[in-house]
Amino acid sequence: MNETSKKALEGKEKYAVVVEAGLFHYPLNRGEKPHLTGNRCNICDKRFFPKRTGCPYCFKDGDMEDVELDRYGIIYACTLVHIPSPSGIKAPYAYGYVDIPVDRIRVFGLFTGAEPSSFHAGQKVELVIEPIKTDKNGQEVIGYKFKPVENRH
Amino acid sequence: MNETSKKALEGKEKYAVVVEAGLFHYPLNRGEKPHLTGNRCNICDKRFFPKRTGCPYCFKDGDMEDVELDRYGIIYACTLVHIPSPSGIKAPYAYGYVDIPVDRIRVFGLFTGAEPSSFHAGQKVELVIEPIKTDKNGQEVIGYKFKPVENRH
Amino acid sequence: MRDVYLGGVGMTVFGKHLARRLRDLGREACLKAIEESRIHPKEIQAGYCANALGSAIQGETGVGQNVLWELGINKIPIINIENACASGSTALREGWMAIAGGFYDVVLVVGVEKAVMPKGTMLNVGAAELETKLGDVFPGYFALTAKKHMEVYGTTKEQLAQVSVKNHANGILNSYAQFRKEFTVEDVLNSPMIADPITLYSCCPNSDGAAAVILCSEKKAKELSLIPVKVAASVLTTGCYENGADITGWEVEKLAAKEAYDMASLGPEDLNVVEVHDAFTICEIIHYEDLGLCKSGEGGRFIEKGATDLGGLIPVNPSGGLLSKGHPVAASGIAQVVEIVWHLRGQAGKRQVENARIGLAQIMGGGKEGDTKACTVHILVKVQNTITLDCKDNI
Amino acid sequence: MRDVYLGGVGMTVFGKHLARRLRDLGREACLKAIEESRIHPKEIQAGYCANALGSAIQGETGVGQNVLWELGINKIPIINIENACASGSTALREGWMAIAGGFYDVVLVVGVEKAVMPKGTMLNVGAAELETKLGDVFPGYFALTAKKHMEVYGTTKEQLAQVSVKNHANGILNSYAQFRKEFTVEDVLNSPMIADPITLYSCCPNSDGAAAVILCSEKKAKELSLIPVKVAASVLTTGCYENGADITGWEVEKLAAKEAYDMASLGPEDLNVVEVHDAFTICEIIHYEDLGLCKSGEGGRFIEKGATDLGGLIPVNPSGGLLSKGHPVAASGIAQVVEIVWHLRGQAGKRQVENARIGLAQIMGGGKEGDTKACTVHILVKVQNTITLDCKDNI
């Protein structure tokens, strides 16, 4: 953060930064749901997250198109980490791979909560946008996480 | 610097650190002169500064012996630098190569002062021990420099 | 393509070497390799140096030149190589190519690392990757692999722990190892949890150290008073990066192993001694499977029945592996080969695998998209055993 | 040893690419080289990637794998190489060996760097060296060389400045160059003094950028619709580190040049176009001498009489050199070769050296004990000029 933007913040509320630009759509309107933004190859229809410059299978430029990924996935594998990450995430925290059947893609992501019993392979999860850490300037960093889908029976 | 040594320093005078251990002898007694400490190979008599673990020419271990280098040298080449160094030396500063005839060795070193006219190749210089910079903790870092030998005629 | 032989080999003790520089550690390992070869350093025609973290941790680049000039070696090509945990073995392969391709007769390959981090600091390699920003850490990535292997194949946490128990038992016999301490399955399971199911004693340590080998042509090898050991295969391959791939094994490792076996005209059943990349306990179990030492999914039961113990069907990591010997990143791949050479030459002391004639070393590194950036497999073969020499044990 | 040919070549514009990652820059350069070759990325059998500062500045290692997977290239050997400013040319030589030694028919070599430092930061590479601790900086080291050359040979500061004037004039003709601006001798001399006698415009800038080439066997080269350019010599050597050596020239460069000329069975008088490592003006003058373009001590007068201008006796740095084109450290050595290839193929546009048939590229880097850690010399030769193809200019 440069001096000008530091000054602009003085005495004001903290504002949030995102972990990486262009990863997700954050809902501003009530009722709207968040989603991850990936892209797809118009030749082979394969989807990518995060977005790629070109499709590694078709090797063509200019044939990639942004897509909203489906919000629901199934945990492929998960773990609970008990050490803080060098990138600044406080222990304990849970993460893993989530398969998104609609888009035939597997994504890496953090999970909400940090209970050993909360997550297991095969579990249905949904996307949420949440703070994942606090950066060196004390600002919240917004990322995405997966949380268990409530069982409704 | 760890917490213990930080505490030990609180309220006391700054004390000096050396730029690298074992480079030079700093005179504590009046009248004693400083000198650089190099080493020599007992097989081929070649001298090294800074000290080497083994002689690169004879390729034998255990045949190196510390030597006091002669305090007087002749400037081989010199320059005046107008940008601060990443290692923390303030601009402008002068440095160059000094040939020490007695030891048949060329050493790299800073020069005292920073006047363009002060130093030239072929000039006779002598070794002095002086602060060369201030480190991140505000402590003086002691190194060695060469200064012109006074012309006595 | 010409045959390539091992000359002298050497390594430093692995562990914490706070007061020693990269060049000092590298020098020691090289000196041992040179002295065992009984050659003069000036006979070395090219140098390959592996170092992965020097630029990030020590602010030092061009490490190869710094190490070799400590030995008085100058005016030859020196190449610095990085491939994460496979840095050393990649340098070895480049050195192998330089001789196999007919460019040189004597090449020095050295791997050196100071990976013990200054107190209170954490290495943030891969900081640019999304996974890293989201908190991915090495033990966590391998924890996912372990969880899946347990789920799919019924591998147990006790079987995982047995890898650490075996390797620490081996390490006690190796004076070069960082941790020479016996562990029980309970010790491993009760050590602090790092990333479920990976506990502290399921992880290799960060270490400082160096390892070096001399490689030479057949003609030059005949001049050396050493039992001839030949490089029968040298393979390097990068990952597949296939989204949605099965993570209970590494396709890239299976590919590398197949290519190596084909190159050597050998199979897993021919091996007498193996060193694998046991950065975490689960890794060794999967390597058993990927290298074909046992069937897919059988790795857990394979260690449980003692197949990979010293004296077992196929001893794996007799050196103690990374878990006990330590892991100075870029040195590890070369140290594995040093260990294999000692076994093939009958110099491995108390941990000697009897009559070892064929050995394999595998290492991989660099996480990317759930895959690995570099995987190497080397197969070494003792060519004959007719020369009797004064080989001193390396215990 | 087999002959090695150049396939397609490519590079990014050199300059500031703040928003682009190493892999994006590398991808662009590789894509150009691949597309000019009209091959599919999957035909590439091995990849060599040079990067010198990624670990220190971007916290990124394994850059080669990151770049190549952007192109969908996986499951092949990828090797990451560092040799300071000679990183790119060292990678090129390793790629050359891989084909000359008969291991592969198609190899990709890429150099990529983001050397533009974040505002307010300074790179402290070599922090462990005593000279660095004592304040040694690159322009200062070359200032000593310049001062000695002036003292011994009467080289003038105006002659030094003319190197910058010539290279900036050439750079105006090169759309890949970072600084496309004309300078007079007065402009160079009156720019801020950095280290006497080196002024700001006597120094090359830090730059971001990438360059890539495809190397291939003779058989594969014949399949490509490209004017055949052969690698006639590829030489790498490390410094002498002789204490007390004459610093008005580099013994290591003279050695490398002699070896290259011998390998190519050519001499300096046979060259039509040359690219040298003009990190600072004095360097180019010394390279004239060390490469035998003129006699020792005559470098200053050689440029003064216009011998190395476009249209002169032997044009040097028609690309604009590092001074004007920019210096993305590990990309520079490959970009030099790209430039030479363009001249030999008649694709260099307004800066084309007419009828260029033989070209040489020289680069060196990594200061150590007043010497250089790595120096490379490559000689490229156009094999025939009978095929007429739709070559587009690279202006």
Ligand SMILES: [Zn+2]
């Ligand atoms: Zn596609």
Ligand SMILES: [Zn+2]
């Ligand atoms: Zn000696």
